[in-house]
Amino acid sequence: MSFHTRFAFRFSTVIIVILAATSAPSVFHRLASISRQVLPSTVKHPSQSSTMSSSYPKELEVALLAVQRASILTKQVFHAKSKGTLTKSDASPVTIGDYGAQALIISALKHNFPSDEIVAEEESTDLQQDAALKDLVWNLVKETKLDDPSAETTLGGSITDAESMLNIIDQGNSKGGGKGRIWTIDPIDGTKGFLRGGQYAVCVALIVDGDVKVGVLGCPNLPVDDSAPLEGGIGENQSDAEGKGALASAVKGEGSQSRPLGTGKLQTPRKISVQSISTPSEAAFCESVEANHSSHGDNAKIAKKLDITKPSVRMDSQAKYFSVARGAGDIYLRLPVRGGNYIEKIWDHAAGDLITRESGGTVTDIRGKSLDFSQGPLLTGNTGVVAAGSAIHAQVLKVVQEVLSVE
Numbered sequence: 001m002s003f004h005t006r007f008a009f010r011f012s013t014v015i016i017v018i019l020a021a022t023s024a025p026s027v028f029h030r031l032a033s034i035s036r037q038v039l040p041s042t043v044k045h046p047s048q049s050s051t052m053s054s055s056y057p058k059e060l061e062v063a064l065l066a067v068q069r070a071s072i073l074t075k076q077v078f079h080a081k082s083k084g085t086l087t088k089s090d091a092s093p094v095t096i097g098d099y100g101a102q103a104l105i106i107s108a109l110k111h112n113f114p115s116d117e118i119v120a121e122e123e124s125t126d127l128q129q130d131a132a133l134k135d136l137v138w139n140l141v142k143e144t145k146l147d148d149p150s151a152e153t154t155l156g157g158s159i160t161d162a163e164s165m166l167n168i169i170d171q172g173n174s175k176g177g178g179k180g181r182i183w184t185i186d187p188i189d190g191t192k193g194f195l196r197g198g199q200y201a202v203c204v205a206l207i208v209d210g211d212v213k214v215g216v217l218g219c220p221n222l223p224v225d226d227s228a229p230l231e232g233g234i235g236e237n238q239s240d241a242e243g244k245g246a247l248a249s250a251v252k253g254e255g256s257q258s259r260p261l262g263t264g265k266l267q268t269p270r271k272i273s274v275q276s277i278s279t280p281s282e283a284a285f286c287e288s289v290e291a292n293h294s295s296h297g298d299n300a301k302i303a304k305k306l307d308i309t310k311p312s313v314r315m316d317s318q319a320k321y322f323s324v325a326r327g328a329g330d331i332y333l334r335l336p337v338r339g340g341n342y343i344e345k346i347w348d349h350a351a352g353d354l355i356t357r358e359s360g361g362t363v364t365d366i367r368g369k370s371l372d373f374s375q376g377p378l379l380t381g382n383t384g385v386v387a388a389g390s391a392i393h394a395q396v397l398k399v400v401q402e403v404l405s406v407e
């Protein structure tokens with residue numbers, strides 16, 4: 001790094017510390033006031049909520065609270081002018097929000113389920129080499145708390161210092177696979193969306209013997225209202241203003257739910273389901289903003305063949321799965337980019353896949369195979385994703401296969 005770059009970076013990190021210190025109380029105050037205005041009904045305590053009837057009650061409760069707490073942290077970074085962004089070796093961005101959210105989620109999971117394994121997106125190597133950035137993440141992590149002390153007690157696992165925080169970030173280094181209990185975490189899915197002020201998601205899922213059993217998605221910039229229309233454009237300038245912030249969850253075989261994201265006690269959940277359309281021509285498409293993540297051209301050809309007239313809505317992250325699951329969108333296609341060789345990661349799909357299926361959707365790859373989470377961190381057995389309501393999935397898949405010439 002040149003002297004000038006280093007100076008600029010140090011200067012910007014100092015600014016972030018100042019911004020974080022001065023803006024945190026107002027952000028918390030605003031969040032509290034949003035939850036009072038928009039979220040009238042709260043459950044008494046998470047353990048008394050509808051999570052009680054679940055076959056994974058503790059796992060669901062901890063995952064929901066962990067995502068909620070991590071989202072408080074990401075929202076602070078979302079509002080900061082500078083987000084402490086680094087570029088990883090695969091040229092993708094990572095921010096202090098990604099590191100901080102991962103540390104908080106892993107500490108809660110390890111505290112509650114010490115023998116479970118974790119496959120998480122980030123690792124601490126770059127932070128170890130940058131003391132200023134590390135301190136920035138540590139300041140966020142140690143300050144971020146749910147505003148319900150009993151929920152904080154449930155999560156437990158408080159982190160003692162910056163060095164332990166690095167160690168905790170690296171406890172997400174399991175190789176995954178098809179045996180045992182494995183959590184997968186994407187602390188910020190859609191980091192590019194996060195940076196451009198669009199959609200992003202905090203994602204946690206529990207995979208048991210290769211099968212996703214629990215999935216939670218925190219989407220701070222999606223509307224609370226499940227019936228709100230999909231927001232158009234390319235997902236820019238979406239924010240967590242009043243009425244935004246939704247938390248989706250599902251347990252295998254038990255359906256899926258949505259609730260306001262909130263900042264403390266879990267709010268009362270509502271059941272969600274895909275929209276009951278029986279012909280794809282009525283469907284609304286969601287697709288990636290990034291053209292190198294999914295082929296926009298092939299999507300357009302498929303939409304045309306299906307006689308879809310509504311313009312496709314572009315948004316980043318697993319917010320697309322959540323949108324299809326609650327009937328705001330109908331079809332999410334993630335099609336291999338021609339000439340590309342990207343293999344999807346489990347943390348980018350596990351929670352969204354389960355939430356969509358538990359909402360009455362079907363999720364396959366372009367060959368019609370279910371997503372296979374038993375192969376390690378990568379979805380090596382799958383190519384692309386086709387997610388849609390079960391009533392239209394077969395028709396959509398057929399056209400996907402025609403357009404992509406899938407044998």
Ligand SMILES: Nc1ncnc2c1ncn2[C@@H]1O[C@H](COP(=O)(O)O)[C@@H](O)[C@H]1OP(=O)(O)O
Nearest residue numbers: 188189190191288289290292293316317342348
């Ligand atoms: N070349 C790529 N092709 C497909 N997905 C990618 C690629 N590079 C990064 N991703 C991941 O795609 C997801 C974003 O997808 P979308 O474009 O649908 O929002 C993110 O999980 C992002 O990781 P990350 O978690 O680092 O943001």
Ligand SMILES: [Mg+2]
Nearest residue numbers: 092093121191
């Ligand atoms: Mg990333």
Ligand SMILES: [Mg+2]
Nearest residue numbers: 186189190348
């Ligand atoms: Mg991701």
Ligand SMILES: [Mg+2]
Nearest residue numbers: 121186188189
């Ligand atoms: Mg990520």
